[in-house]
Structures are given as C-alpha cells and as structure tokens.
Amino acid sequence: MRRTVIRYKTTPEMTEKNAELVANVFAALKAVQPEGLRYLSLRLEDDTFIHFVETAAEGASPLQGLPAFAAFQNGIRERCAEPPLAKGATVIGNYRMLGDT
Numbered sequence: 001m002r003r004t005v006i007r008y009k010t011t012p013e014m015t016e017k018n019a020e021l022v023a024n025v026f027a028a029l030k031a032v033q034p035e036g037l038r039y040l041s042l043r044l045e046d047d048t049f050i051h052f053v054e055t056a057a058e059g060a061s062p063l064q065g066l067p068a069f070a071a072f073q074n075g076i077r078e079r080c081a082e083p084p085l086a087k088g089a090t091v092i093g094n095y096r097m098l099g100d101t
Contacts, residue, residue: 001054001055001056002054002055002057002058002088003052003053003054003088003089003090003091004052004053004054004086004087004088004089005050005051005052005053005086005087005089006049006050006051006053006084006085006086006087007048007049007050007051007084007085008048008049008076008080008082008083008084008085009046009047009048009049009080009081009082010047010049010079010080010081011047011079011080011081012047014078014079014080015043015047017079018049018076018079019043019049021068021071021072022041022043022049022051022072024068024071024072025039025041025063025066025068025069025072026039026041027068028066028067028068028069029063029066032062032066034062034065035056035062036055036056036057036062037053037054037055037056037061037062037063038052038053038054038098039051039052039053039054039063040052040098047081048082052089054098
C-alpha cells in the first residue's frame with residue numbers, strides 16, 4: 001500500500017477554479033469506481049489544498065487514467081502560489097477516517 005500527501009496553495013483568483021477541477025475528479029471517480037484507490041482532498045481557509053492518496057498496488061495510480069485528473073493536472077503550477085509538494089506518508093493513527101488500515 002502506498003500513501004502520498006500532496007500540499008499546495010493556490011492564488012486567490014484561482015482557488016475556485018482549482019476546487020471545481022478537484023470536484024470533477026471526484027465525480028469521475030464516483031462514476032468509474034476504480035479498485036485499489038482511496039482519495040481525500042481538503043481545502044483549507046487560506047487557499048491551501050491537501051490531497052491524501054492511498055493506492056493498493058505499486059505502479060501507476062488509477063487516477064492517471066482519468067481525463068478529469070489530466071484536466072486537473074494541466075496548468076496546476078500556474079494556479080499555485082506555492083507549488084505542489086508530494087511526500088510519502090505513514091498513518092500513525094486513524095479513527096473512522098480512512099476505513100480499515
């Protein structure tokens with residue numbers, strides 16, 4: 001199982017556009033329902049976004065095959081005041097947030 005946390009901050013004028021693109025990814029995930037993927041996205045009040053991605057297998061994430069995810073990634077750096085920073089993550093504790101881990 002691989003877990004990754006991605007954090008970035010959008011410019012104020014691009015925050016709503018970014019949130020819309022993220023929502024489109026979740027709509028696509030709901031329609032496709034790929035196996036082996038858990039995904040959570042948060043928007044903080046200071047225009048920071050945090051994404052938590054958990055994939056069951058090594059290799060390409062099921063997100064990579066979604067056109068909505070490609071649209072989200074397209075221009076991400078231009079929407080950001082602070083660029084995306086991705087780091088591997090280890091769950092220390094989990095209470096009803098991530099399901100069984």
